[in-house]
Amino acid sequence: MISIRQRKGVKTTEVPEDYAAQEANVKLENKLPSGGTSRRLWKLLSLMVGGTIALCIGLLTSVYLATLHENDLWFSNIKEVEREISFRTECGLYYSYYKQMLQAPTLMQGFHGLIYDNKTESMRTINLLQRMNIYQEVFLSILYRVLPIQKYLEPVYFYIYTLFGLQAIYVTALYITSWLLSGTWLSGLLAAFWYVTNRIDTTRVEFTIPLRENWALPFFAIQIAAITYFLRPNLRPLSERLTLLAIFVSTFLFSLTWQFNQFMMLMQALVLFTLDSLDMLPAAKATWLYGIQMTGLLLVCILQFFNSMILGSLLISFNLSVLIARKLQKNLKTGSFLNRLGKLLLHLFAVLCLTLFLNNIIKEKCVVYFSCFEFNILPFHLFPRDFDANLYLCEEAFGLLPFNTFGRLSDTLLFYAYIFVLSITVMAALAVAFHNLSDSANQQSMGQMGKCTIILKPETAYNLIHTILFGFLALSTMRMKYLWTSHMCVFASFGLCSPEIWELLLKLIHLYNPKRICIMRYSVPILILLYLGYKFWPGMMDELSELREFYDPDTVELMNWINSNTPRKAVFAGSMQLLAGVKLCTGRTLTNHPHYEDNSLRERTKAVYQIYAKRSPEDVHALLRSFGADYVILEDSICYERRHQRGCRLRDLLDIANGHVSVSPRPVRDDGWPRRE
Numbered sequence: 001m002i003s004i005r006q007r008k009g010v011k012t013t014e015v016p017e018d019y020a021a022q023e024a025n026v027k028l029e030n031k032l033p034s035g036g037t038s039r040r041l042w043k044l045l046s047l048m049v050g051g052t053i054a055l056c057i058g059l060l061t062s063v064y065l066a067t068l069h070e071n072d073l074w075f076s077n078i079k080e081v082e083r084e085i086s087f088r089t090e091c092g093l094y095y096s097y098y099k100q101m102l103q104a105p106t107l108m109q110g111f112h113g114l115i116y117d118n119k120t121e122s123m124r125t126i127n128l129l130q131r132m133n134i135y136q137e138v139f140l141s142i143l144y145r146v147l148p149i150q151k152y153l154e155p156v157y158f159y160i161y162t163l164f165g166l167q168a169i170y171v172t173a174l175y176i177t178s179w180l181l182s183g184t185w186l187s188g189l190l191a192a193f194w195y196v197t198n199r200i201d202t203t204r205v206e207f208t209i210p211l212r213e214n215w216a217l218p219f220f221a222i223q224i225a226a227i228t229y230f231l232r233p234n235l236r237p238l239s240e241r242l243t244l245l246a247i248f249v250s251t252f253l254f255s256l257t258w259q260f261n262q263f264m265m266l267m268q269a270l271v272l273f274t275l276d277s278l279d280m281l282p283a284a285k286a287t288w289l290y291g292i293q294m295t296g297l298l299l300v301c302i303l304q305f306f307n308s309m310i311l312g313s314l315l316i317s318f319n320l321s322v323l324i325a326r327k328l329q330k331n332l333k334t335g336s337f338l339n340r341l342g343k344l345l346l347h348l349f350a351v352l353c354l355t356l357f358l359n360n361i362i363k364e365k366c367v368v369y370f371s372c373f374e375f376n377i378l379p380f381h382l383f384p385r386d387f388d389a390n391l392y393l394c395e396e397a398f399g400l401l402p403f404n405t406f407g408r409l410s411d412t413l414l415f416y417a418y419i420f421v422l423s424i425t426v427m428a429a430l431a432v433a434f435h436n437l438s439d440s441a442n443q444q445s446m447g448q449m450g451k452c453t454i455i456l457k458p459e460t461a462y463n464l465i466h467t468i469l470f471g472f473l474a475l476s477t478m479r480m481k482y483l484w485t486s487h488m489c490v491f492a493s494f495g496l497c498s499p500e501i502w503e504l505l506l507k508l509i510h511l512y513n514p515k516r517i518c519i520m521r522y523s524v525p526i527l528i529l530l531y532l533g534y535k536f537w538p539g540m541m542d543e544l545s546e547l548r549e550f551y552d553p554d555t556v557e558l559m560n561w562i563n564s565n566t567p568r569k570a571v572f573a574g575s576m577q578l579l580a581g582v583k584l585c586t587g588r589t590l591t592n593h594p595h596y597e598d599n600s601l602r603e604r605t606k607a608v609y610q611i612y613a614k615r616s617p618e619d620v621h622a623l624l625r626s627f628g629a630d631y632v633i634l635e636d637s638i639c640y641e642r643r644h645q646r647g648c649r650l651r652d653l654l655d656i657a658n659g660h661v662s663v664s665p666r667p668v669r670d671d672g673w674p675r676r677e
Helices: 038-072 080-085 090-103 107-115 136-147 154-180 187-199 213-230 236-258 261-279 281-301 316-327 336-364 373-377 387-393 404-411 414-438 446-455 458-476 480-499 501-507 514-545 553-565 574-588 599-612 615-628 650-657
Strands: 003-006 548-551 572-575
Touching: 038 154, 038 548, 080 090, 080 154, 080 574, 090 107, 090 136, 090 154, 090 501, 090 574, 107 136, 107 572, 154 187, 154 213, 154 316, 154 458, 187 480, 187 514, 213 236, 213 281, 213 458, 213 480, 236 261, 236 281, 261 281, 261 316, 281 480, 316 336, 316 387, 336 414, 336 458, 387 599, 387 650, 404 414, 404 480, 414 446, 414 458, 414 480, 414 501, 458 480, 480 514, 480 548, 480 615, 501 514, 553 574, 553 615, 572 574, 599 615, 599 650
Parallel strands: none
Antiparallel strands: 003 548
């Protein structure tokens, strides 16, 4: 289908907040006069320099990714139909709604077309704002209409530049998170360098621009940065309120822009629950975060016309259960070690049972039909699966994380640094957890609290459990690795620049000295930065100089033929991936599409795919006509499929589902990164 060719002719503590705040350069700071004015000036200078570098590195990353996209496709020179075809699979479907809003005579007609859509699924009228997370396309289309930029910027460039601009925000948020954790902006710089040099494993925005995760992850990174700051002790009331506002806004925008929002935030809620249970997080702050999660998700639920997936989500039930169980078990954090451990196990069991109970009640009382497709995808790699789960799990993106990923991460020293920092922080976390459980009777003592949190601060503990849980998620589902690898850059860089990490390590090996801490926390990251520049700068320059061109004449010819030879109301059947392009390029009605979260759509897709199964022509014709199909697109790449091995080809999956093969062969896939079609 799509190929790339070379261009022709072209080449929880009570200690003061300042204890862990901006330690921008301790070595020089110790040489300054002890006067408060000099220290304030130094901190201000450090803040200005670090902030300027953060903005610059974010913008440079955005320009770098945009340039790669242009060089790979020659996007500025190809035809409009070729630009649209380059938005493959579900990317093209999402972009089509942006195009639809711009082509509508008025905004109200555009909204009406989305709320009462009868072209995305034939013989059905669906509410796209309820079914899909496309408010970002609506917002951008409104901005493009009202801003005086139509003469200077094409709609497609306004769209893609917005996404690349969000990448600048994304990298800046990662930079700030690392800076907040370590106390030096050098840590943020190292995190940003690692993000760029590991681009293959940290982002795929340059070739899947409209994908929902590319909208959502920048807001997710902002949320993590805000939570990291919020968990610092003794914040001023104004700072705390502003931080809570930032957490709420970023949580809301993250939830609004990605259909997997509830599953990611459920992981966050598990992080909070773990830390709260082990006294590693202030209970009041955990309550605020639980409430913000539920409020943001319910607000999104309202905007999505009470989407059933949100109403029936485990996140809302889990957060409510945690708050109720905490009220019922008031003496949870007192007693001896065994007593406390027993209470924790009872608390965990109570929360689990209450979560399942509330979830069932919500579904029954609200008449919620909940799609369980995502739960079929995530945990059942080793168990029997239905056709829908097999269809996705045979794709590399939904399989287990390939082992060669760690080889690439090791080439930049990221994986080694991450394991080093993770090992030390896990040991510190276990020590703190054991101390809290063993000495809970004295836990309210200021001295005891200070002693524990110097070992592991609340914001560090939060990011530790966060990276562990999202690491397990990435290992089980490769598509989710972008949530882990970007945070891996933050966590590894923080550890190498953290005085607490080096202090703990040097004490363990009996080499502790304050000067050694300063030397290690600055020299190690600087040496790694020099290594990354030396090894990867030439390759990045070669990558930027390599000029290619989009080339897919067959699909271009197909779209032109459809536009020229079929009526505007014609209905097309075919593969999900290709039909998304048909809708974007021609505006024709579809029988099915790649937004696979709806159960009825999955059943319809399976029925349409019978064109590739061992079924009689009469049966297939009857199925297609039941969906109103006028044309069917058969693809050689599916009929003679070689991309997947035996057992994972579409025709094999259909034979298994139809009972033509009695035993399902175990799907076999390559470990390599997904190929571009």
